[in-house]
Amino acid sequence: METLVANYKLLKKVKDAKFEVDDLHHYGLYLQIGIRDFQFCVIDNRDNRCLLYEDFAFENVKTVNARLQVVQDLFENHHLLMAGFWSTIKLSIKSHKFALVPQPVFSKEGLVDYLSFNTPFNPRYEEVYFYKHISTDAVNVFSADKKLIDWVRELYNQKEVIVVHQGSAFIEGILKYNDHSGEKSMFCLVDKGILHVVITSDKKLHYYNQFAVRKSADYLKYIMLVFKEMKLSQKKSKVLFWGGLTPQSPHIQELKKYIRDISFGSRPSYLSFSFVFDEIPDHKGFDVFNIFLCD
Missing domain, CATH: 3.30.420.260 (Protein of unknown function DUF3822, C-terminal domain)
Structure with a gap:
């Protein structure tokens, strides 16, 4: 049995005064999970206004199981993240295990082959996912901890959780920049x-x-x-x-x-930000904000 000695800390939180808990069904929740960190933002899908941004660091996380435990603890102790009635939910995964495949030759049956050609992965713990880019003729094939993805999807089981790679959010943001x-x-x-x-x-x-x-x-x-x-x-x-x-x-x-x-660089121009976001430099959070673009 693994002994988990892990924790997390909030590094930054910015909240727009227009954020209303009663309006969560109009808001999109955009999550990004790394090996040692977690960020999320909330965007009002009615006017593309960013209302909330939070950035967390994990501490003493050495394994994927320890990370999962910290993510679960963080979510369970958060007053918003356990809510299930968001308008949209998208999850970005930070991973160095990826392969960009030209869309004309892409086939779902070849996912493992595409990834294996670029990087080793452990099918015992990892699942292969893919994201078809909307702004370019490419498909990002990537692997991630299956337990983590399954847990997030089960948490929000009333909604479809779109899973993307951090690189895809960055690419989509750049192509719209x-x-x-x-x-x-x-x-x-x-x-x-x-x-x-x-x-x-x-x-x-x-x-x-x-x-x-x-x-x-x-x-x-x-x-x-x-x-x-x-x-x-x-x-x-x-x-x-x-x-x-x-x-x-x-x-x-x-x-x-x-x-x-x-x-x-600056923040995405297709989103609006109130003055409270001046607490964050314009070149921070770009990858998180651009998860919004990934459909």
Whole structure:
């Protein structure tokens, strides 16, 4: 029997004064679960207004069973998450086990083969899921802890729970983002030691991957690797960042020595945010907010 010594803590909470518990049936619940963290937001589906955002960190979580226990404890002690009468419910999973498959050759019968070609996974504990992108001709095939997904679906058994990959939420958000040009541009999400990289031009997806960053020099190494592979220009190509870095981060200052056009992204323009969200930098929460787009 596994001894679970695990906990969680709330890192950030932002709540719009217009949030009404009696209106949950008009609200969408958008959940994102990682190995060591959990975020969610609530969006009013009537006017696309973001009303609530919360960010939690898990502590002392070493196994998937321990994570499941912490998620269950967190939900059971939360005054909103156990409610079942949301308008829509979508769950984003953080996972490095994924494969993007061109939609014309995609087949549900090939899910395990697609994933196995890219990464090992344990069918004893993991299930293979897929998400068909709406803004690009690709299907994201990914694996996740089956017990976790089943528990969330059972909790909200009166509603369909749409399960997506974090990378898909980021990609959909980028392809709807306003700052695009005809030239290839790079869009990066930095999230707890993982660097997500998307390349687009004319709102068409050319590249997506994620890299484990263990030291500061890895940011420069991986970004320059993709620059070379995708034939981007260090003088002309745009690079936008979201997530855990700031304009003052040493990593950004180092990158600016090699890449001229580096900036930070903003929140999704198709959502509205009240002034209370000014507590969160504009480049934070982009992946969570864009779960909204994934149908």
